[in-house]
Amino acid sequence: MLQATGISVRFGKRVLYEDVNIKFSKGCCYGIIGANGTGKSTFLKVLSGELEPSKGEVSKDKLERISVLNQNHFAFEEYSVIDTVIMGNKELYDIKTEKDKIYSKPDFSEEDGMKAAKLEERFAELDGWNAEASAESLLNDLGISPEKHYKLMSELEAKDKVKVLLAQALFGNPDILLLDEPTNDLDLKAISWLEEFLINFENTVIVVSHDRYFLNKVCTHICDVDFGEIKLFPGNYDFWYESSQLLQKQMREQNKKKEEKIKELQDFIARFSANASKSKQATSRKKSLEKIQLDEIKPSARKYPYIDFKPDRLPGNEILEVKNICKTINGEKILNNISFKVKEKDKIAVLAENENAITVLFQILSGELEPDSRRN
Ligand SMILES: Nc1ncnc2c1ncn2[C@@H]1O[C@H](COP(=O)(O)OP(=O)(O)OP(=O)(O)O)[C@@H](O)[C@H]1O
Ligand SMILES: [Mg+2]
Numbered sequence: 001m002l003q004a005t006g007i008s009v010r011f012g013k014r015v016l017y018e019d020v021n022i023k024f025s026k027g028c029c030y031g032i033i034g035a036n037g038t039g040k041s042t043f044l045k046v047l048s049g050e051l052e053p054s055k056g057e058v059s060k061d062k063l064e065r066i067s068v069l070n071q072n073h074f075a076f077e078e079y080s081v082i083d084t085v086i087m088g089n090k091e092l093y094d095i096k097t098e099k100d101k102i103y104s105k106p107d108f109s110e111e112d113g114m115k116a117a118k119l120e121e122r123f124a125e126l127d128g129w130n131a132e133a134s135a136e137s138l139l140n141d142l143g144i145s146p147e148k149h150y151k152l153m154s155e156l157e158a159k160d161k162v163k164v165l166l167a168q169a170l171f172g173n174p175d176i177l178l179l180d181e182p183t184n185d186l187d188l189k190a191i192s193w194l195e196e197f198l199i200n201f202e203n204t205v206i207v208v209s210h211d212r213y214f215l216n217k218v219c220t221h222i223c224d225v226d227f228g229e230i231k232l233f234p235g236n237y238d239f240w241y242e243s244s245q246l247l248q249k250q251m252r253e254q255n256k257k258k259e260e261k262i263k264e265l266q267d268f269i270a271r272f273s274a275n276a277s278k279s280k281q282a283t284s285r286k287k288s289l290e291k292i293q294l295d296e297i298k299p300s301a302r303k304y305p306y307i308d309f310k311p312d313r314l315p316g317n318e319i320l321e322v323k324n325i326c327k328t329i330n331g332e333k334i335l336n337n338i339s340f341k342v343k344e345k346d347k348i349a350v351l352a353e354n355e356n357a358i359t360v361l362f363q364i365l366s367g368e369l370e371p372d373s374r375r376n
Contacts, residue, residue, distance in 0.1 A: 001023065001024065001025060001060065001061055001064075001204075002023075002024040002047060002059075002060045002064075002176050003022070003023045003024070003059050004020050004021065004022045004023075004024075004046070004056065004057075004058050005021055005058075006019055006020070006021060006055060006057070007019070007020040007043075007046060007053045007055065007056035007057075007058070008020070008053060008055035008056055009039060009042055009051075009053050010054045015228060016038070016042060016225075016228070017039060017043075017225065017229055017230050018228060018229070019056070019229075020229070020230045022223060022230065024047075024204050024206060025204065026202070026203055027202060027203070028204060028205075028221055029204075029205040029206075029207065029218050029219050029220050029221070030204075030205065030206045030219065030223055030232075031207055031209060031215040031218070031222050031223070031237065032206065032207065032208040032209075032223045032225060033208075033209070033215065033223070033224055033237070033240070034224060034225030034301065034302070035300075035301040035302045035303060037301075038225040038226060038301050039225055040180075040208040040225055041180050041208060043225065043230065044068070044178050044180050044206065046058060047066075047178060047206065048066055048068050048178050050068075060176065061175075063175075065089070065172075065174050065175050065176070066174065066176045067169050067170070067172075067176070067178070068169060069165060069166060069169040069179045069180055070165045070168065070169070071180060073158065073162065073165065074161075076153045076165075077152065077154040078153075079153055080149075080151065080152060080153075081148055081149050081150065081151055081152075081153060081156065082132060082135050082139075082150060084153055084164050084165075084168055085135035085139060085164060085167045085168050085171050086131050086135050086171065086172075088169060088170070088171030088172055088174075089131075089171060089172035089174075091122075091126065092126045092128055092172060095119050095122055095123050095126070095128065096123065096128060096131070098119055099119045099120065102116045103116065126172075127172075131172070134172070135149075135167065136149055138167040138170055138171060139164070139167050141193055142163040142167055142193065143163065143187070143189060143190055144160055144163055144164065144167070148160065158185070159185060162184075162185045162186065163186070163190060166179075166186070169182075170197065174203065175203050175204065176203065176204045176206070177203065177204065177205045177206070178206050178207075179205065179206070179207040179208070180207075180208045181208055181209055182194060182207060182209070183209060183211050183214050187355075188351060191214065195214060195217045195218055198218040199217070199218055205218070206223075212237045215236065215237040216236045216237040219235075219236045219237060220235075220236070221233065221234055221235070222235065222236070222237060222239075224244065226300050227298040227300065227301075228298065251295050254295060255295055258293075259294070262289060262292055265285045265286075265289045266289065268281075268282065268285050269282050269285055269286055315344055316344070317344050318343060319342040319343060319344055319346070320341065321340075321342075322338060322339055322340050322341070324337050324338070324339055325337070325339070325364060325371045326338075326372045327360055327364065327371050327372050328372055329360065334354070334357050334360045335357060335360060335364075335371070338361065350362075
């Protein structure tokens with residue numbers, strides 16, 4: 001159990017949020033949402049203890065282990081891939097390293113023997129004997145093939161490093177898992193594997209993401225960072241969207257009713273204040289008027305993304321027709337007989353195992369590259 005009590009974060013004069021009170025429970029997955037720059041990453045840093053809040057405190061059970069998705073892709077360059085994953089459980093990794101150091105000593109004293117025995121005991125408690133196997137299995141699941149497991153991190157491509165760091169965060173069944181935008185730079189296969197992993201994860205997950213499909217699948221709760229507050233909503237993203245829209249609508253309607261009442265009271269007071277026989281009623285209405293408070297509706301920082309195309313002229317129904325495109329580059333067949341049609345108002349996602357294929361296809365469509373054969 002992780003709990004934020006009375007948390008406020010300010011940078012200089014800028015207030016990100018004030019008096020945040022949220023209890024994060026086991027078995028739940030909390031999605032942190034909000035516009036860019038509202039303070040989602042900062043909140044994760046406060047929860048992990050990396051950043052001291054301006055006010056308030058974060059508490060957790062002493063024995064619980066927090067695991068954080070490392071944002072620095074170059075932090076483990078000189079370590080092997082497998083060690084980088086095992087480092088996800090720092091205590092286990094430190095014991096493993098210390099043990100190895102003792103065993104490699106040429107003069108193994110009695111004292112060393114006792115120390116090693118103690119380390120072995122804790123190592124076994126932490127399921128150390130299965131560490132490599134479970135690290136390998138996480139790597140395989142994320143699409144990092146076995147021949148890369150014992151390479152150095154510096155030898156990996158950027159997209160593989162991201163996956164190793166994710167495996168590091170997930171390693172060793174942490175009690176609390178903090179993930180800041182974990183689906184960025186992941187391929188679709190890895191994203192759907194992560195979704196399944198998080199759905200089946202039995203401890204606490206707190207995840208920042210702008211990916212609402214992902215949030216919808218994995219979240220049991222949504223924490224919305226907006227209006228200088230962090231509000232907790234039970235349910236997934238769609239449920240949050242519906243209920244927050246409803247809440248806003250209700251607030252606007254309530255204010256509208258209050259404004260009508262205010263107007264009615266003001267009219268009465270204006271008409272009858274000078275009238276001796278009605279002055280008592282006018283005074284009582286003045287008092288009622290003072291009691292009515294409009295709810296403050298602060299402006300939202302949220303901006304929904306959209307693409308606004310303004311074509312020079314209205315297009316017809318058939319926008320594009322691609323027929324039998326092939327492309328081979330350096331002996332590798334990148335595109336093999338690609339054909340499709342694009343109609344007005346279509347919204348198309350282009351997917352490929354080989355990301356190069358998408359780049360090449362778009363280069364051909366934009367006229368930057370010539371296909372090997374093109375009949376149209
Ligand atoms: N150490 C710091 N000192 C001063 N300002 C900071 C510091 N850290 C973050 N900020 C500011 O606080 C605000 C919130 O930053 P944060 O990175 O938490 O936003 P975010 O919600 O994660 O945004 P994004 O969606 O773009 O990742 C930003 O305006 C940022 O510039
Ligand atoms: Mg962020």
